[in-house]
Amino acid sequence: MSALSIGRLGERAGVNIETIRYYERIGLLPEPARSLAGYRLYAEDHLRRLRFIRRGRDLGFSIEAIRTLLRLAEHPDQPCADADRLAAEHLADVERKIEELTRLSEELGKMTRCCADSVAQCRIIDALGATEYE
């Protein structure tokens, strides 16, 4: 009972309306029923699915990964090795990215708090101009 409009659905799942329609277009969220006037009418199932998607996105999974995870979630009797592999790969990605950004912030840290008077002595401009390839 009590079908949700797209606006209410978005509110309750924490997802933008345009994004919901986008998920429908790419086949991530199934097409809902429609009112006589053509308005989308969502059921509780859609809400659960959309929350699953949002949570996956929050955790940084790609749309395609989420598509796979949703397929898995629909088959509770099957082994979950695939889900585990997906998550492990994603975790490795995230850890690589953290390392990368950490190196970056160290370099940026060295550059900033430049106390020079003019661009001519500026550490930042200097660092960018540094030649290291030849």
Added chain:
Amino acid sequence: MSALSIGRLGERAGVNIETIRYYERIGLLPEPARSLAGYRLYAEDHLRRLRFIRRGRDLGFSIEAIRTLLRLAEHPDQPCADADRLAAEHLADVERKIEELTRLSEELGKMTRCCADSVAQCRIIDALGATEYE
């Protein structure tokens, strides 16, 4: 002397040819001279500028930030407060992102190494299905 073809320029700056033409299109790299046949002929100045751009991108600066930094670099007599602010803001962005990813990797770490037999008991699928908004 010794003008560079786009391929040689790309090699020496560590930048893809298509990317160089893209930078030209968006006005980041000035249009070079052309040979009779219409081939681009780059001078040393282009190489310096392109390396500046690449280094900026490596450090994660946006194209627009680099555009500003380039403008600054062209006026060595001016104060470098703007460059300092840009770099500091970027550093803050990077640090925020690191924090975010660290939280993420912790959550993912809890999820992975799931030893369940089936999706029904899978921690990963479970975590995604968890309701927290209402």
Added chain:
DNA sequence: TCTTGATCCCGTAGTCGCTACGGTGTTCAT
């Protein structure tokens, strides 16, 4: 009942920073 403002519809285009494609012309070494 009328009106007003919020909500919804749809299709399309824009965002960022490239990267790829396709078809043609040029250069260079053998």
Added chain:
DNA sequence: ATGAACACCGTAGCGACTACGGGATCAAGA
């Protein structure tokens, strides 16, 4: 002279949305 390698150009694609424009519909108050 031939063939590989390189260059030209314009356009479209990527991922994951987000925004826009112009119209239809709904709910609530006067």
